[in-house]
Amino acid sequence: MAGKGTPLPQHDPQKGPGGGADFLTTRLETMVAWARSNSLWPYPFATACCGIEFMSVAAAHYDIARFGSEVVRFSPRQADLLIVAGTVTDKMAPVLRRIYDEMPEPKWVISMGVCASSGGFYRAYHVTQGIDEIVPVDVYVPGCPPTPEQLIYAIMGLQQKIQVGEKSRDRRSAKFAAEQPT
Amino acid sequence: MSVAAPPALSTAAERIRARLAQPPLKGKSAVVDADLPTIEADPASWPDLARRLRDDPELAYDLFLDLAGVDNLERPNSKSRFEAVCHLHSLSRNEHVRVRIRLPDASAPSLPSVCDVYPAANWFEREAYDLFGFDFPGHPNLHRLLCHDAFVGHALRKDYAAGQRWFYTENEMRTPEWARETGERAGHFETQTLSIGPAHPATHGIIHLMARLDGERIVRAETMIGYLHRCFEKMAEKHHWNQVIPYTDRLNYVSAMVNGVGYVRTVEKMLGVEVPERGQLVRTILSEFTRIMDHCVCIGANLVDIGALTNFVYLYQNRENIYSLIEACCGARLTVSYVRVGGLAIDVPPDFVARCQGLLDSIPKFLDDVEKLVTNNRIVRNRLQGTGIVTKEQAIAWGMTGPMLRASGVPYDVRRSRPYDFYDRFDWEIPVASDGDNFARYLVRMEEMRQSLKIIRQALDIFPSEGRVSSDDWRVVLPPKDAVYHDMESLIYHFKLVMEGIRVPSGERYEWIEGANGELGFYAISDGRGGPYRLKVRPPCFPNMAAFEKIVVGGTVADAIATLGTLNVIAGELDR
Numbered sequence: 229m230a231g232k233g234t235p236l237p238q239h240d241p242q243k244g245p246g247g248g249a250d251f252l253t254t255r256l257e258t259m260v261a262w263a264r265s266n267s268l269w270p271y272p273f274a275t276a277c278c279g280i281e282f283m284s285v286a287a288a289h290y291d292i293a294r295f296g297s298e299v300v301r302f303s304p305r306q307a308d309l310l311i312v313a314g315t316v317t318d319k320m321a322p323v324l325r326r327i328y329d330e331m332p333e334p335k336w337v338i339s340m341g342v343c344a345s346s347g348g349f350y351r352a353y354h355v356t357q358g359i360d361e362i363v364p365v366d367v368y369v370p371g372c373p374p375t376p377e378q379l380i381y382a383i384m385g386l387q388q389k390i391q392v393g394e395k396s397r398d399r400r401s402a403k404f405a406a407e408q409p410t
Numbered sequence: 411m412s413v414a415a416p417p418a419l420s421t422a423a424e425r426i427r428a429r430l431a432q433p434p435l436k437g438k439s440a441v442v443d444a445d446l447p448t449i450e451a452d453p454a455s456w457p458d459l460a461r462r463l464r465d466d467p468e469l470a471y472d473l474f475l476d477l478a479g480v481d482n483l484e485r486p487n488s489k490s491r492f493e494a495v496c497h498l499h500s501l502s503r504n505e506h507v508r509v510r511i512r513l514p515d516a517s518a519p520s521l522p523s524v525c526d527v528y529p530a531a532n533w534f535e536r537e538a539y540d541l542f543g544f545d546f547p548g549h550p551n552l553h554r555l556l557c558h559d560a561f562v563g564h565a566l567r568k569d570y571a572a573g574q575r576w577f578y579t580e581n582e583m584r585t586p587e588w589a590r591e592t593g594e595r596a597g598h599f600e601t602q603t604l605s606i607g608p609a610h611p612a613t614h615g616i617i618h619l620m621a622r623l624d625g626e627r628i629v630r631a632e633t634m635i636g637y638l639h640r641c642f643e644k645m646a647e648k649h650h651w652n653q654v655i656p657y658t659d660r661l662n663y664v665s666a667m668v669n670g671v672g673y674v675r676t677v678e679k680m681l682g683v684e685v686p687e688r689g690q691l692v693r694t695i696l697s698e699f700t701r702i703m704d705h706c707v708c709i710g711a712n713l714v715d716i717g718a719l720t721n722f723v724y725l726y727q728n729r730e731n732i733y734s735l736i737e738a739c740c741g742a743r744l745t746v747s748y749v750r751v752g753g754l755a756i757d758v759p760p761d762f763v764a765r766c767q768g769l770l771d772s773i774p775k776f777l778d779d780v781e782k783l784v785t786n787n788r789i790v791r792n793r794l795q796g797t798g799i800v801t802k803e804q805a806i807a808w809g810m811t812g813p814m815l816r817a818s819g820v821p822y823d824v825r826r827s828r829p830y831d832f833y834d835r836f837d838w839e840i841p842v843a844s845d846g847d848n849f850a851r852y853l854v855r856m857e858e859m860r861q862s863l864k865i866i867r868q869a870l871d872i873f874p875s876e877g878r879v880s881s882d883d884w885r886v887v888l889p890p891k892d893a894v895y896h897d898m899e900s901l902i903y904h905f906k907l908v909m910e911g912i913r914v915p916s917g918e919r920y921e922w923i924e925g926a927n928g929e930l931g932f933y934a935i936s937d938g939r940g941g942p943y944r945l946k947v948r949p950p951c952f953p954n955m956a957a958f959e960k961i962v963v964g965g966t967v968a969d970a971i972a973t974l975g976t977l978n979v980i981a982g983e984l985d986r
Contacts, residue, residue: 277663302611319558352641
């Protein structure tokens with residue numbers, strides 16, 4: 229029984245709580261990328277049916293909290309992942325661009341569903357034929373709407389992409405710069 | 411050969427003719443019988459006709475349901491290029507009527523606005539102006555509604571190319587006249603204009619509200635929609651009858667099954683095809699489950715907006731459980747594409763009844779939990795009671811249907827007023843509230859979910875354990891795959907259906923059912939080809955949303971957010 233005069237466990241001053249050495253070596257970028265990829269704060273640009281499936285992913289059953297992405301922000305200033313869930317029309321397109329521009333760096337974009345990716349089966353007079361007309365996209369998710377598993381897979385894919393430090397936007401702008409006449 | 415006598419009119423049409431004959435209407439008019447009694451009128455006589463249809467106690471068509479433009483360019487035998495087709499409903503007589511107004515001038519189609527008679531006509535007229543270029547002299551705010559402001563041309567005219575888009579930037583957005591002025595008022599305060607949306611967490615889907623605020627009170631507001639206008643009606647004209655079904659799922663994507671049922675019922679009526687009992691019951695059961703899902707999201711999202719997050723998780727779990735049932739039936743969770751003209755795509759799984767029973771057992775517990783958390787919660791009551799009030803008269807004038815109308819004290823439910831499938835055999839009640847405020851709408855929806863469970867329970871009792879779910883008319887329904895491989899005749903039917911679509915006889919039809927948020931109507935015109943010549947949806951949340959800018963005036967911004975949640979506006983259906 230613990231009481232007055234009971235000694236507490238003794239620490240080895242050279243070792244950490246786990247018993248090993250209390251440090252690790254890595255590169256700063258790797259460390260930052262690890263932290264970023266596991267705390268993606270999504271801005272759900274939920275326009276249509278895919279928005280309902282996004283709700284499923286955020287609700288208790290599928291629970292994206294398991295991937296560190298449950299902090300859904302409705303202010304672009306506080307988000308670093310733009311999930312475009314649903315059809316984007318020409319009327320909405322300028323709004324999407326503005327929201328993308330308002331997000332702070334670094335930022336990533338998931339295009340959820342075929343409408344956002346390519347216009348889907350709305351080959352029509354008022355529908356943007358893919359959001360990559362307006363913003364750079366990191367991960368495209370097929371499906372109409374994609375199942376929650378597919379969206380989770382996309383988030384995991386994006387996490388890997390962030391951990392290796394890859395961004396579609398950089399690649400595209402580098403390609404663009406290379407193509408410009410000097 | 412003698413000339414055939416004109417066919418005798420139904421009693422309803424005969425009564426309309428008699429009432430309109432004395433005193434006679436200005437201009438030419440006629441009453442004919444089709445699927446509905448149809449009045450044909452001149453543009454000049456339309457306001458007078460509308461007023462008499464509404465005010466005559468023998469007619470009393472008080473609910474303005476729909477206004478559809480029609481372009482007859484590709485229908486050579488028509489009398490005029492453009493027509494406006496209105497559908498009205500009489501609550502006291504429980505009858506629909508159609509009014510067809512032929513617009514003689516093809517270059518500048520025009521008909522007088524009836525906004526002063528039927529306030530509900532406001533947005534329908536703007537829509538017809540936008541998509542068909544009809545002019546409505548006398549309309550208070552005739553601007554584009556669905557297409558963006560830099561759009562050129564009128565998209566639903568037959569000579570407009572379906573894929574023609576127009577460049578649009580933020581700078582071209584129309585701001586209402588009044589929102590640009592800086593209003594000054596005596597004293598220290600100045601009114602200010604607040605723009606809420608289109609990307610705002612509380613504007614379910616994408617809706618844009620411009621509000622003029624005096625302190626925290628809204629003194630004037632205008633709603634702008636069309637941010638999800640994805641051209642459903644134009645797309646329908648470009649596809650076969652069965653190919654339209656996936657598009658209907660994406661109208662009200664929160665309760666996709668009901669839309670499909672409403673649409674195929676219209677086509678089945680035009681064809682005269684009967685669906686076997688088992689197929690009808692599957693449709694009924696799944697429609698009612700979908701209604702529960704819809705109300706769950708409506709209530710859950712509304713409560714999230716006013717700060718009660720927990721309930722959303724409880725209510726959403728119902729959805730997940732129902733998704734499992736729907737997935738077992740057709741393989742999709744949300745956008746089901748399960749119905750077909752003449753029946754269903756495939757039969758239900760063998761454990762269908764057991765799965766339904768399981769849901770019937772699990773759903774009430776979630777509803778009880780939410781009821782315990784919410785119904786007597788003081789914060790919820792403060793936020794919802796006495797806000798967003800719609801009186802009975804207003805609800806009717808604004809063309810509301812569904813839970814909105816029932817929460818204002820009008821027991822109008824299509825499942826009761828014009829029972830389809832098996833609804834007349836079931837024992838259930840229409841929940842009605844009298845306050846017309848946000849809390850009344852919450853209560854009505856909660857009770858409707860329990861009534862839906864009651865309907866499902868009875869439907870399962872009479873559910874036949876075997877039998878066809880689709881008609882066996884191979885001119886409409888695809889023959890079984892096995893027969894297609896081994897039998898020449900089936901192969902031909904299959905080929906014809908896939909390549910050319912169902913041949914629906916020429917004609918028109920308006921069919922309506924009770925969607926999750928009101929009367930869901932489909933007005934279809936066929937010219938005998940494999941696809942619709944014109945398909946107009948009567949979206950139930952469209953009149954609700956049109957009234958929003960009037961409901962919120964006088965309340966605070968916070969009340970407006972609470973009200974928007976109870977309107978249950980689904981952008982896919984609103985903007986189509």
